[in-house]
Amino acid sequence: MEKWKKWAVPAGLLLLLLVFWEAAVRINRIPLYVLPAPSQVLRSLAEEGATLAGHARVTVGEALAGMAIALALALILGVAMDAFPAVKRGIYPVLVVTQTVPMIVLAPILIIYMGFGTAPKILTVVLMCFFPVAVSFTDAMGQMNEEYVQLVRSFGAGKWKAYRLVKIPAAVPGLISGLKVAATYSISGAVVGEWIGAQSGLGYYLLRVKNGYMLDKVFACVLVIVGLSLAMNGLIRLCQAAVMPYEKEKRP
Amino acid sequence: MKLEVRNLSFSYGDRKVLEQVELQAEEGEFVSILGASGCGKSTILKLLTGVLSGSSGEILVDGMPVRGMSEHFAYMPQNDLLFPWKNILDNVCLYGRIHGSLEEARKEAMENMAAFGLAGYEKSYPSALSGGMRQRAAFLRTALCKSDILLLDEPFGALDVITRGEMQDWLLSVRKRMNRTVVLVTHDMDEAIYLSDRILILGGRPSRVKAELSPEMPAEGRNRDWLYGQGELRRRIHREIMETESGKEDRL
Numbered sequence: 327m328e329k330w331k332k333w334a335v336p337a338g339l340l341l342l343l344l345v346f347w348e349a350a351v352r353i354n355r356i357p358l359y360v361l362p363a364p365s366q367v368l369r370s371l372a373e374e375g376a377t378l379a380g381h382a383r384v385t386v387g388e389a390l391a392g393m394a395i396a397l398a399l400a401l402i403l404g405v406a407m408d409a410f411p412a413v414k415r416g417i418y419p420v421l422v423v424t425q426t427v428p429m430i431v432l433a434p435i436l437i438i439y440m441g442f443g444t445a446p447k448i449l450t451v452v453l454m455c456f457f458p459v460a461v462s463f464t465d466a467m468g469q470m471n472e473e474y475v476q477l478v479r480s481f482g483a484g485k486w487k488a489y490r491l492v493k494i495p496a497a498v499p500g501l502i503s504g505l506k507v508a509a510t511y512s513i514s515g516a517v518v519g520e521w522i523g524a525q526s527g528l529g530y531y532l533l534r535v536k537n538g539y540m541l542d543k544v545f546a547c548v549l550v551i552v553g554l555s556l557a558m559n560g561l562i563r564l565c566q567a568a569v570m571p572y573e574k575e576k577r578p
Numbered sequence: 579m580k581l582e583v584r585n586l587s588f589s590y591g592d593r594k595v596l597e598q599v600e601l602q603a604e605e606g607e608f609v610s611i612l613g614a615s616g617c618g619k620s621t622i623l624k625l626l627t628g629v630l631s632g633s634s635g636e637i638l639v640d641g642m643p644v645r646g647m648s649e650h651f652a653y654m655p656q657n658d659l660l661f662p663w664k665n666i667l668d669n670v671c672l673y674g675r676i677h678g679s680l681e682e683a684r685k686e687a688m689e690n691m692a693a694f695g696l697a698g699y700e701k702s703y704p705s706a707l708s709g710g711m712r713q714r715a716a717f718l719r720t721a722l723c724k725s726d727i728l729l730l731d732e733p734f735g736a737l738d739v740i741t742r743g744e745m746q747d748w749l750l751s752v753r754k755r756m757n758r759t760v761v762l763v764t765h766d767m768d769e770a771i772y773l774s775d776r777i778l779i780l781g782g783r784p785s786r787v788k789a790e791l792s793p794e795m796p797a798e799g800r801n802r803d804w805l806y807g808q809g810e811l812r813r814r815i816h817r818e819i820m821e822t823e824s825g826k827e828d829r830l
Contacts, residue, residue, distance in 0.1 A: 473655055480627040480653040481723065483676045491676070495663045572662055572703035 362542035371546040377531070378550050384527040385520065386554060388444055389512035392451020393558075396508060399452070400460035404497075405489060408467045418464075425457045429515070433522040447519030447527070454515035455508035459501065466500025467493050502566045509558035513551055528554075579640050579650060579726040579759055580605050586635035587784075588621060595621055597784035598635070601761075603727070603776075608753065608760045610770035613780035614819060619763040620656075622780075623729045626761075627653045639727070652723035652758075656732040658716035660704035667700040670719040683722055693752060694718045710741040714748070721758075730762045734769065743802075746772055750800060767815050772805050779818045789818045 344364045350356070351363040358366070371378070407414035429450060436446035474492045483491060513528075520529025528547055535543035583601040587594070595618040603609040613619050624630040626637060628647035636643055639650045652673075660669045667687060668675075674683020691697045694714045704712055713733060720728055734742040746769055753760075753773075764770055770777045771793050779789040793811060796804055 471657075471659075473657065474659055474661075476624075476627075476629045477653065477655060477659050478672070478676065479647060480629055480651065481673050481676050482647070482649055487676060491672075492661070495661065498663065570663065572665075572705055 359539035359541055362545055366542045367545040367549070370540075370542040371549060374543060374546060378528070378547065381526055381528045381531045382550055382554060384444075385513060385516045385529070388447045388516040388519070388527065389451055389554075389558065391444075392448045392515060393455055393505075393508060393512050395448065396452045396455035396459055397505065399456055400463050400501075400504070401494075404460055404463040404467065405494070407464050408493065409485070409489070414464070421457060421460065424453070429454060429518055430522075433519050436519070437523045442523050442525065446522075447516050447524065450519035451512050451515035454511045458507040458511070459504040462504030462507075463497055463501045466497035469500075470496045498569060502562060502570070505562045505565075506559055509562045510555045512558055513555045517551060581727055581759060581761065582636075582638040582641075583622075583626075584636040584638070586622065586625065586633055586637070588618070588625060588630070588633040589784075594784040596633070597782070597786045599780070599785070600787055601778060603759050603761055605759055606757065608762065608773060608775045610762045610764055610774040610777045611780055612764060612767065612770045612777055612815065612819070613785065615765060617780050618785040619765075619780055620731050623653065623731050623761065623763055626729055627651050629653075650725055651727050651729050652720045652725035653729045654716055654720040654731060654733050656735045658704070658712040660712055660715055660719075662704055665701050665703055666696060666707070666715050669704065670696075670715055670722055672719055673723045677724075686722055687718065690718055690721070694721075695748070708741075709737050710745055713737060713745060717749075727759045727761065730760060732764055733762070734766075735764075742766075742769075747802075749773060767812060767819075768805060771808050771811055771815075772800060777815070779815065781819060781821075788821075791815065 348363050348365060351361055362370075403417065407417060432453065433446070433450050436449050440446040440449065470493065474496065475488050478488050478491050516527065517529035517532065520527035521533050522529075524530040528551055532544060532547045535547065581601070581603040583599060586596055586599040586601075588596040599622060601609070601611070601622070611619050611622060621630065625633045626644075628645075631646065638644065639648070644650060660666075661672075667684065670687045671680060671683040674680045674686075688700070691700060694717060696711065696715055696718065699707060699711065704715070707715065713736075717733065720730075734745050737745060750773060762770070762773065774793060775795070777791045777793065778787050779791070780786070781788045791811065791814065793808065
């Protein structure tokens with residue numbers, strides 16, 4: 327009952343908005359190139375399903391590859407920054423500054439350097455995903471209870487063994503929070519890369535249908551992007567349940 | 579093993595905490611260090627384990643000087659510091675994991691689970707256990723160290739009065755099984771009287787050993803009734819502690 331109520335309000339609001347939207351388009355005879363009706367968007371989504379699926383596969387591949395690279399980089403750099411304060415002092419501010427450069431500026435430059443293949447798209451994803459993962463991982467290690475480290479050290483563990491036994495596992499919840507943020511960025515990152523220059527992928531498709539003023543297809547593609555971003559987020563939640571089974575056993 | 583501490587002094591920055599502390603514990607002896615909060619009791623244990631450094635004086639184990647981290651001491655902090663991401667069995671086998679003898683540690687742990695009141699909880703995560711059980715698990719983890727001297731830093735300080743009493747009874751009953759030299763740090767007078775062969779009272783500013791008392795050991799062993807009959811000893815300890823505390827006030 328409670329759960330049903332929780333969902334009823336947002337779902338009802340959304341439905342109301344869609345009905346209003348549909349009615350507004352039909353009554354005012356708004357042309358397709360200005361605003362498509364929701365029913366038209368759904369029809370296009372069904373018609374273009376196979377094409378969209380093909381492009382989505384390319385985009386998801388780039389997003390996953392970028393996420394994997396970002397994760398590996400964040401783990402290595404996170405441990406390095408935690409172990410050597412000089413590394414942290416040197417790199418951390420640079421990391422923050424790189425995040426302030428708009429991706430829409432960087433993406434074309436990457437294409438100039440790396441060509442029109444998948445490499446610049448993956449790199450765009452890496453650049454967008456690396457920061458939240460690295461920061462949340464490093465912060466989680468920095469904020470952990472130092473007594474845990476003292477305990478394993480007093481049990482005879484060396485510096486690196488202490489990382490493996492305590493510091494990295496203790497930072498996993500923080501790492502996963504960062505990955506959740508990164509996962510929702512990853513699809514958009516790949517789309518931005520494809521938008522700038524590509525032969526396939528959702529960004530390429532989006533650019534093509536936009537230039538043809540087929541706004542129903544643009545909206546259909548956006549729906550796919552939203553769905554995939556949520557799915558990436560869900561994937562991280564699945565990983566969380568797999569690597570953190572102890573969370574479920576908590577006493578109420 | 580026999581522990582001897584000579585002339586131990588230590589400062590946090592400009593503030594001198596310990597002044598020429600002397601401490602001995604014979605093989606198999608249970609020695610308590612009793613004192614008010616903030617008197618530097620825990621600092622002594624941290625110096626022994628090597629977690630803190632920069633003290634003057636000597637620490638001898640069986641006549642051999644010890645510096646820095648050493649394999650002679652097994653440290654147990656006030657917080658259980660169990661790893662939330664490991665089940666109880668893996669948690670208590672920490673020493674074996676660090677020193678590459680995990681299988682042996684597992685076997686030994688399973689033999690001791692019942693005596694430590696943890697039978698049936700081997701595969702549970704710490705979050706599913708009560709405070710008293712977690713503390714017993716931390717005890718087992720410390721007892722499974724191959725070190726000969728156990729350093730207990732207010733091991734029951736975070737528990738409620740009833741659970742604390744149960745844990746003290748339990749510790750009294752497993753002392754023989756552990757068969758180690760024990761140094762217990764506590765601010766609980768009854769706990770010190772109930773468990774110790776010898777009590778050292780720490781006080782003053784900076785702290786030094788003010789008095790040394792040996793509660794009797796009745797032939798039939800100690801129990802709660804025996805403890806309630808120790809009025810004279812409690813009065814004496816109280817007097818000693820209050821003297822050192824009022825002395826501190828004068829100097830402030």
